[in-house]
Amino acid sequence: MTKKKWFTSLVLLLVISISLMGCSSNNNSNGSESGSDSDSPEKVKLSVNIWAQPHEEEIYKTIIADFEAENPHVEVDFVVTPGDDYSTRLQTLMAGNRTPDIFYLGAGDTNFYVDTGRVLDITDLANESSVLDLDNMWESGISRYTVDERIYALPKDVGPFAYAYNKDLFDAAGLEYPSSTDPYTWDEFTEVAKQLTVDNAGNTPNDAGFNNKEIEQFGAGFWWLEPAVYSNGGHWLNEDATEIIIDEPEFIEALQYVADLRLVHNVVPSQEQEQSTNSYQRWLNGTTAMFPMGPWDQAAFWELDFDYDLMPWPASPNTGESRTWLGSLGFAVSATTKHPQEAFDLAAYLTVDEDAQRNLMNRGAQVPNLVDMAETEYLEADFKPESKEVFLNVIKHQSQPLPHELTYDREWFDYFAQTVVDVYEGRKTAEEYVHEVKPELQRLLDNSIEKANKAKASQ
Numbered sequence: 001m002t003k004k005k006w007f008t009s010l011v012l013l014l015v016i017s018i019s020l021m022g023c024s025s026n027n028n029s030n031g032s033e034s035g036s037d038s039d040s041p042e043k044v045k046l047s048v049n050i051w052a053q054p055h056e057e058e059i060y061k062t063i064i065a066d067f068e069a070e071n072p073h074v075e076v077d078f079v080v081t082p083g084d085d086y087s088t089r090l091q092t093l094m095a096g097n098r099t100p101d102i103f104y105l106g107a108g109d110t111n112f113y114v115d116t117g118r119v120l121d122i123t124d125l126a127n128e129s130s131v132l133d134l135d136n137m138w139e140s141g142i143s144r145y146t147v148d149e150r151i152y153a154l155p156k157d158v159g160p161f162a163y164a165y166n167k168d169l170f171d172a173a174g175l176e177y178p179s180s181t182d183p184y185t186w187d188e189f190t191e192v193a194k195q196l197t198v199d200n201a202g203n204t205p206n207d208a209g210f211n212n213k214e215i216e217q218f219g220a221g222f223w224w225l226e227p228a229v230y231s232n233g234g235h236w237l238n239e240d241a242t243e244i245i246i247d248e249p250e251f252i253e254a255l256q257y258v259a260d261l262r263l264v265h266n267v268v269p270s271q272e273q274e275q276s277t278n279s280y281q282r283w284l285n286g287t288t289a290m291f292p293m294g295p296w297d298q299a300a301f302w303e304l305d306f307d308y309d310l311m312p313w314p315a316s317p318n319t320g321e322s323r324t325w326l327g328s329l330g331f332a333v334s335a336t337t338k339h340p341q342e343a344f345d346l347a348a349y350l351t352v353d354e355d356a357q358r359n360l361m362n363r364g365a366q367v368p369n370l371v372d373m374a375e376t377e378y379l380e381a382d383f384k385p386e387s388k389e390v391f392l393n394v395i396k397h398q399s400q401p402l403p404h405e406l407t408y409d410r411e412w413f414d415y416f417a418q419t420v421v422d423v424y425e426g427r428k429t430a431e432e433y434v435h436e437v438k439p440e441l442q443r444l445l446d447n448s449i450e451k452a453n454k455a456k457a458s459q
Helices: 003-026 055-071 083-095 107-113 123-128 139-145 167-173 186-195 225-231 248-264 271-276 279-284 297-299 340-352 355-363 371-379 389-397 411-419 430-457
Strands: 045-051 074-080 102-106 154-160 163-166 215-217 289-292 308-311 324-333
Touching: 045 083, 055 074, 055 289, 055 297, 055 340, 074 340, 083 102, 102 107, 102 340, 107 139, 107 324, 107 430, 123 340, 139 154, 139 324, 154 297, 154 340, 154 389, 163 167, 163 225, 163 389, 186 248, 225 248, 225 324, 248 430, 279 289, 308 389, 324 340, 324 389, 340 355, 355 371, 371 389, 411 430
Parallel strands: 045 074, 045 102
Antiparallel strands: 102 324, 154 324, 163 289, 163 308
16 A cells, blocks of 8 residues: 555544544433543543541442442542541632532531532432432431421431440449449539549549649540530520520539539549640540540540440439430532432432441441431440440430531631630639620621521522
């Protein structure tokens, strides 16, 4: 063949190839990435961006690989961002029109993300799904991501906080283990914590020679304020979340009780002692007897050098109730995703697939989202803690959302958290503090309400 004939043949082949490519692009219906002009079955590409502890990251890698194996037309780009940087990173991606197809939605951010149009309304997809049984999921999880009866995310988990106790330290002090069903009263908890707080000479706060500057073992780790306030029948907000009510007696009493665990009874580390060695580290090294625990701590606590179990948060003497707060994160689908069905399918898989939930459960990451699995397999599982029913009781009837989840933003609550340290460090009494700070909290709450009204008016 001459060079001229060879060149002519090559041009003809190129023309035919281009023509075929043009035909295939006109008939493309395979759901591939926007801008692809191939008739070949290109994969749908989804991006997932979350934060996770190392053991959770490995679990989710496995789950996503299973999803890809069951859905060979989907390819997932899975990115884990450190928790401290997650919010900033997500906002940067959104600002650059690079929002992940699936991302974590904090329960307290739901209203804002809905009003700003950043998350997809997945109600119809959820109702039509053959794998998602909303009746077999924790209502306290789904409700966090529901606005005006429309669903905008699926719960990655529900996070019930219980109180863990070190059995070895109870044994050493000659104390009976706490009940998993009948909580201590506040006074009982304080007395037990005193007997478990020991200085460098072996004295407890009940001994005359006790040295509160040289405590080697604390009866309790830090105490969240929410369990005390909720158990005592108090709250930060009125029923419709329009008014700050921290100056009511129930709130003041709960705040002073929590502060006095540090200031008067010396059973909880002070701010200074917390900075020296935080309560979590003290718990891990066996020098704190009682400590808040969530299900995600299970895997880490399997490595402890001591035995432990769960108990309910102490009950208020006024109400007899034990209540705490319930955490949660949601898998949200971006409102700008090019593949809403596939993105929803992956979010649902991460949320309710039985094998995925069993994987997360057995590797100590969470309580299953599936109620029937939680009430059977989880309770019967042969791993610590033994009294897993404490977690389920919190989920079912002993918890409330965090206060800021009830408002459009959390500026007012952040201001509270920054300033309440004055009470914890003894510079102000609870009563002095709440009357002083209430006007500013109300101003910030009013601003939050105004932002919400403007957002709704602009829709």
